[in-house]
Each structure stands twice: as structure tokens, then as C-alpha cells.
Amino acid sequence: MRLQIEDVLCTFCGCLCDDIKVEVNEGRIERVRGACRLGSSKIMGHNRIKSPMIRVNGTLKETSYEDAYRKAAEILVSAKHPLLYGWASTTCEALKKGIILAEEIGGVVDTTATVCHGPSIIGIEEKGLVGSTLGQIKNRADLIVFWGCNPSEAHPRHTLRYSSNASGRFIPEGRKDRKVLVIDVRETRTARNADRFLRIQPGTDYEIISALRMIIGGKAESLPEDVAGVSKKELIEIAEMMKSAKFGAIFFGLGLTHSRGRYKNVDNALSLVSELNSHTKFVIMAMRGHYNVTGAGQVLAWSSGYPMAVDYARGAPYYNPGETSCCDLLSRRDVDAALIIASDPASNLPRGCVEALAEMPVIQIDPFENPTTLFADVVIPSAIAGIEVEGTAYRMDGLSLRLRKLVDAEYPGDVEILQAILDNVRRLRDDN
Amino acid sequence: MIIKGGIVYDPANGIFGEEMDICIENGRIAEDAGGEVIDARGLLVMPGGVDAHSHIAGPKLNTGRIMRPDDSRMGTEPRTRVCRPSTGYTVPNCYAIGYRYARLGYTTAFEAATPIIEARHTHEELEEIPIVDKGALTLFGSNWTVMECVRENDLGRLAAYVAWGLRAARGYGVKIVNPGGGEAWGFGSNVKSVHDPVPHFDVTPAQIIRALAEVNERLRLPHSIHLHFNNLGRPGNYTTAIETLELLKDIKPSRMRQVVHVAHMQFSAYGGTGWKDFESKASVIADYFNQTDHATMDLGQIIFGPATTMTADAPLEYANARIGHQKWSNHDIELEESSGVVPWVYMRKMPVNAVQWAIGLELALLTRDPWKVVMTTDHPNGGPFVNYPEIISLLMSREKREEEMKTLHEVVRSRSTLPSIEREMDWSEIVIMTRAAPARILGLEDKGHLGTGADADISIYSIKPDEIDPSKDHAKVKAGMSRAKYTIKGGVVVVRDGEVVAAPQGRTYWVDAAVPESEMDRMLSALKEKFERYYSIRMSNYMVQDAYLSNPFVVRAGVQPLKEVI
Ligand code: SF4
Helix, strand or coil: CEEEEEEECCCCECCCCCCEEEEEECCEEEEEECCCHHHHHHHHCCCECCCCEEEECCEEEECCHHHHHHHHHHHHHHCCCEEEEECCCCCHHHHHHHHHHHHHHCCEEEEHHHHCCHHHHHHHHHHCCEEECHHHHHHHCCEEEEECCCHHHHCCCHHHHCCCCCCECCECCHHHHCEEEEEECCCCHHHHCCCEEEECCCCCHHHHHHHHHHHHCCCHHHCCCEECCEEHHHHHHHHHHHHHCCEEEEEECHHHHCCCCCHHHHHHHHHHHHHHCCCCEEEEEECCCECCHHHHHHHHHHHHCCCCCEECCCCCCEECCCCCCHHHHHHCCCCCEEEEECCCHHHHCCHHHHHHHHHCCEEEEECECCHHHHHCCEEEECCCECCCECEEEECCCCCEEEECCCCCCCCCCHHHHHHHHHHHHHHHHHHC | CEEEEEEEEEHHHCEEEEEEEEEEECCEEECCCCCCEEECCCCEEEECEEEEEECCCCHHHHHHHHHCHHHHCCCCECCCCCCCCECCCCCCCHHHHHHHHHHCCEEEEEEEEECHHHHHHHHHHHHHCCCCEEEEEEECCCCHHHHHHHHCCCHHHHHHHHHHHHHHHCCCEEEEECCCHHHHHHHCCCCCCCCCCCCCCCCCHHHHHHHHHHHHHHCCCCCCEEEECCCCCCCCCHHHHHHHHHHCCCCCCCCCCCCEEECCHHHHCEECCCCCCCEECHHHHHHHHHHCCCEEEECCCCCCEEEEEEECCHHHHHHHHHHHCCCCEEEEECCCEEEEEEEEEECCCCHHHHHHHHHHHHHHHHCCCHHHEECCCCCCCCCCHHHHHHHHHHHHCHHHHHHHHHCCCCHHHHCCCHHHCCCCCCHHHHHHHHHHHHHHHHCCCCCCCCCCCCECCEEEECCCCCCCCCCCCHHHHHHHHHCCCEEEECCEEEEECCEECCCCCCCEEEEEEECCHHHHHHHHHHHHHHHHHCCCCCHHHCCCCHHHCCCEEEEEEECCCCCCCC
């Protein structure tokens, strides 16, 4: 039977586009309309892990789900300080289960945020976040600034749906009614479509932001003629551009959070936006990568009080990023087992951390094979959230949306898998 | 279950401190019962507490947690056999909210403000709050569709939209915050009075408030409109308060209740022309409430120490951040609202804070009828709800108020009437302010009293009302009220000797209001266009799905003549 499903959510990037059309035939997805190529390829699916596997004498052997759950529970129960990492590409419901598991085994829950927008979160702890939903920007913003991000490649529908090219109530003509400013270290595709491109030297974001803050604060005369290679004149023009907008919005990416200065860059940018509000209306937003990395932070915050890197070893949540975040724990060899879910640390963490992971027992829960599978000791294939199971995800602006189920799954969902592991953990502990 | 020999206060049923037994059957108060016997001989027994205005769930709360790891570190309690771990003081994690309310003897708490588009998040958090029954009020005061209906004077369409909005948000009632101001804030401005037009929309706050009040009654909603005034938090704003209340005087309530509930009145009872000559106008406000019957209020009492202010009044939060040189979070919500979060500290030696503290108490003590005044701190705006026992002891003891005033900035004596107030509340009045009145004001028929058939939500305190004198033994009052001897929620003992012993899932209340189909269709066709053009999500993904309310309690309302309530 052929089925047309409308208003489907794309579970790839933080845009969480919710207007995708999917054609399903005989329980298989045949066609995807409205998504960008990144989204379509995710929805169409590829390279599924076929069966649960356990590593025996160095090679992964297929096994039953029951055995995989039992083995996973054994690993977690015998670990002194396990790490439960990932969560960015699964549902909030899965993380809720993961937190219960961590509470019971005294583990650490960390999300991929600590290696992408972790500095942004620490910036927010220092300064707060002057933000809005994406629709507010679409309806009102006459100036869009992309700072250290490149939506044309990483969030392909962002500009059309929410930002530079979107039309809205007070911006009826879309792109024509607004100015676009790109600040980056290289000329990206996004930069080529901007009204103005400010190319800065790598690692100078902090100086540039500070200079803009001084100009906006009326202290331009104290600035040198050249700030980190940018002329004072150009900076004044850019500050004017910001001040004279009726509603400005800055989107920032890893270019800001991962260049020299890290969270201090974000802290400074948040201050800039806060101060711009004495002159006009301005908001700022992080371009979140994975579709539910925002949701992972939300769930952790309401469960533990902290948005990432939460250690339950003491029975109560303990949070100290720099100590309890995944990379720090791994590089200090302060965890002795890991459950990796919906992420691929082998491709994304620094080498030393990956080596540490390879040395300890690792459980992987994921629909897809990835480099982490190469050293995982228990591999549990799962259904794909938003395609095969329902659940909740949060868009980059913090809006919570319900993912739909499009087709039946041959695999259990993450919630079911984690519940089964939790049941096994409880059973093992009762036996002891 | 039988609770034996307690000294029972149930003012809604005319019981003021009588020794009697209470029977519970199937989670409700019954004529008689068997089973477990709880010995409450001589102890204070009352209905479970009802918080009618508290910020307990949703994006604002979580923003508060995320921007304040310092706060989360306070109040940390490890997990127990029953409880998941707790953190936080002003912005506790979800579990802590449920446990702490239960330990105070509270069994119901309503989240006071949620934009429709973010209601799903609110329900996700409400689901994680154990024990208490709960609900969330829905924001309508700066909503484009509302303002357009008001401009066109189309109350039929407005009623349909409000009914639809409550259903979409699984919301309990109509909340209005700084009407029009949220929209003006979209371009960085605000509205300055109830007659100041909202930019681009050609309506005034006065028109928005009146229309929503009329529609609220047309829909026969259990709760009245729940209003956060324009100009809140500004010196001299008591005139805005009275002017706004006057707008609503002639509206006839459709149920036995007020037509407007004023949120956290303390923040709107300010005199003076600026912070230098800031003074209390609580006596003027209380007089107004004494002379009229269409409005009720909650206090928004401030508590000295840390707070986290969070409100849909975004321009106010911007001003707060500037005054306090504080970190500031803002969140504009497309087509609907805006909001802000700013950490705060109330200080005893700060003249403004000292007067604010007095205003809350004055409002409670000068308003003669306790049924018109609900005790709140507007948690966590005035301070965290865990401080309710402190307020109770202040209301019951003039001696305690005197002691406190000695520690405050001296302006508290010249700029408020508190020093001259002799009234000391009794237990009946406290029970009304914390149970009976909030339940009646919210329209919760089975709560706030212990009549047969009511929910078996009961609190028992280690306080012997026949033996202690609250005006002298205020320390005992505070200690006793802080740790319920027993809290019984729906017939289940959830707290024993101040410890949580069970954490069942409470219910979530929402209101399903019927409107004529033709009006709904007319409204929806206009709304669909709004989604196509202006919202950033699809209409079909907007409604809160049933999956987010595991234990719903639906209250029916609507425009058809319904069975007379009460
Ligand atoms: S922009 Fe992101 S969410 Fe939208 S379709 Fe592309 S990958 Fe999916």
C-alpha cells in the first residue's frame, strides 16, 4: 500500500525541519520530498547494523538481543565509573531512561555538546542568552549575521526556512528586505551570498567582538586604527549596521566556539548582543548540529539541574565541565567503561580519548555502523528515531517537537533497549 | 484509611478546628472507611496545599537551571530508595519540586505561564514532577490572533481561538502577561499604560484584557482570567492596577468565582515616582479589594536571599537585568509572547527590598476577606516556595514581624503601614489562603476542602493547635509547617515524618471548552493561513499530543449552557 505522510520531521540537523513529505510503499520509504540532500539521505537510510554483536576473541560475533543486553549490563555493573555518552541523535525519551540508568549505576552522562557547543553553554552560564524562536527571526529580522558558521553546507534549509531568505510578516520580501553579514575566517558559500563579508584572521574573534562592543558603547576613540587586521573604519561600519537594524540576529557556529578563546568568545558575543539591546532589538542563537543535541541539554537540565557532563557517582548530580566532561574523563582515564549511544566518538574525539575508549569495554547503541563500532565490545542495533519510532526532539531554538513514526521497525527503539539493560542491571544487583 | 482525632480545619465546609475523624476510600474523602488508621490525636489537620501561581515547568525554568549552575549546587540531596536526586534552591530540578511541595503538605501546584507553542516542553517537565497534581495556564496576552480578533471586535472567533489554544497547549486557563507589551518587545519597546496602543496591531491592552475576560466567561472556564498587569515592577504602578481592575468591574462571572485573578499583587502595589521615593501603596490596593468583589489576588511575597526572576514580561526582565547588572536571558516566541530570566537577590538592608517585603504582608493583612488573597511567592520570582512556612509564621505573629523589621532597612517603617498592623491570622485564615481559596479561585471543585467526595489530599502537621499560640510560638509554627507529619495525596501516604515515602504520578488538569462548530471553522481557516505564512512549524506539529499527559484530568467547559456548577 502506498502512503503519503506529510509534515514529517527531518532528524538530521538542528533545523529539525518539520515540513517533509515522505512516500511509503509496503512499509518502505520510497521517496522523500522537501528535505535537503543531507536530510533525504538520512531519511532514506543506509548501512544498518543487522544484528546485535558481542566481541569474542577480538572479533564481533552476531548474537541475540537478550545476550547483548545481559553482556551490556555486566559491563556496566562491574565498572566503577562508567560513561554514558552521546544522546544527540536520539529522542529525549531515550535520554530520560539513560539518566535513570546512570543514577542507578553511578555513571556519568555526557552529550556531544561538550565537544561542540559546550563552550556556548558555559558562555550562557556567565551571561545568559538573549534569544528567540526561529519564527521570530523569520518575521522580524532585517539584519542576519552568520558568525563562524556556514549554513549553506551544514544546515542547508536554514536560510530559506528561518533566516536570510525567509519572508515573514515584517519582512514580506524576504532576502530583499534584509541585510546579511558574514563574519568568518574563510569565504564560505554562505559568505558569497552575503551583503557584506568580514574576513577575519583565525583566532581573532575575541578582539573583533571587543572592538565592536567598544564602538557600540561609545568608546571608538580609544581603539587603534587596526584591530587584529581589520580597519577601525570597517568595524565602525559594521557596528553601525548592527545598531541601525530594527531587529538583528546573530547565528554562531563552531568557528566561534572552537577558535582561540572558546567560551570567552561566546561570553563576549552574548555581551555584545545584550548591549546592542540598549540601541535596538538583537538576539543570538547557536547553530546546533545534531538534530536533538538541544533536547539532550534540556532533559539533563530538568533532571539534574545541569545541561551536560553530569556525574552521578556520588548519588547526587555533580557537574564540573573540565572535570566531568567526556574528554577530560577519558584523557585522565577516569572512567572504566562506556555506553555510546547515537553518536560516533571515534570520529569526533581527540585521538588520546579515542585510544582510552578503545582500551575499555564499550557498548554501542546505534542504527548505523560507524568507526566506533570498530572497537565496541557490545553492539546493539536500534530503530531510527523519527522514522521507525516516535519521540521528542528540540530544535536549535529550543522548540520541542514530536517526531513521527513512518514505518515499522525490525529493531527495538533506544528506549526499549535501555530499559532492557536497566532491567538486567537490576537483576544482576539483586543476585549479588 | 481513617485519620483519627485530628484538629481539623476545613473552612470551605464550615469546620474551624474541630476534633474529628476523616475517612478515605478509593482516594476520596468518604463517610466511613476501614483499613489503616493514622493517629492524629491533637494534631493540626487540613486539606492538602494548593499553589495557584508558581513557575514549576517549561522553557523559562530550564533556562534558569542552565544559566545558574550555582543555584543547582544548592539544595543537593542524593537519591533514596523512593526519591531520585534533588538539586537547586530557586530553580530546583523537576523531582525536587514534587518532593519539596509534598514535604510542605502541598498536593497541587499550577504553572502560571506557558506559550502555546512551547507547551509541549512544559508538559514534558510537568510529567517529571512527582506526587502533586498540576496544570499550566496558557498565555494569550500578546498573541497575534487574539489581537486581531480584538481589533475586529470578533469575540466569537476569539472564543474559538481561546478554546483551540487551550486544547493545543493542554492548558488550564487564560493567562495574560503585560498584554501587548510582549508584542511591542518584538521590536524592543513596551506599552506604557492600558490605553497605549500596541504597535502594528491597533489595539490597546485595555481592549485585550476586556475581550479575553468576556470570552473567558462566555466559555465558562473554571478559572477566571489570570492577569499580570502592565507596568508591573515599576514605581507608581498601583494606579495602573486600579485602572485595570476598574475595566473589569461590570463583567458578570459565569461561575461562582471572581472575574479576574491578579497575579503577584505585591509587584503592582508600588507608589512613588522612582526608586528613590518608592513606597508601599498596599493599603490603597487592599481598600479596593475590600470594596469590590470581582477580583482576587495572590501575594508574590518576597523572601530575602536569592531568587530567580522569570516572566513572560520580557521588557521588565530587560529592565531588571540593567538595574541589577545581572546576566540576562531573553526568549521571544513567534506570534505569541516573549519572556525573560534574570537572577536576583533580595537584601534586608536595601530600602526597596525592605518595602517590597512589607507590601506582600500588608496586602494579606489589610484585605479583610482571606478568600480574596492567596499566599504565593510567585516562585521563584519573589523567592522559592519552600519558604511558605516563613510567610505563615509572619502572618500569624505580630511579634515575629516586629523582630524581622528590626533587621531591615528602616524605611520599612516610614514607607509602609506594616508596623501599625495588629492583625494576626488564625489557622482558619491560613487554611483559606493556602488551600480553600486557591482551589475555589482555580475552580478545582474536589480540592481545598475535606467534604465527602473531595480528593483525599490531606496534610497533618506536628503542631497542636490547642496547645500552641502562633503569635508567640512562631518558631514552632514555621518548623512544623516546613515538615509535614503526614502528607496524603489521593489517599496515598506520600510523606511520613517529613520524609517522602512514596512518589506516585499526579494528574495533569486541562480544560476542554466546546464552541459552536461554525465559529471554530471560521477561526481555523484564518489560523491556517497564519501557520503557512508566519509560524516556523506546521500546524499539525503544533498541538501537544496525548503522549505528553500520562495521567490527564479533563475539565469540560464551553459556550453551550452547561450544568450549573456549585
Ligand atoms: S536543513 Fe537540516 S533538518 Fe532541514 S532537511 Fe536539511 S538536514 Fe534536515
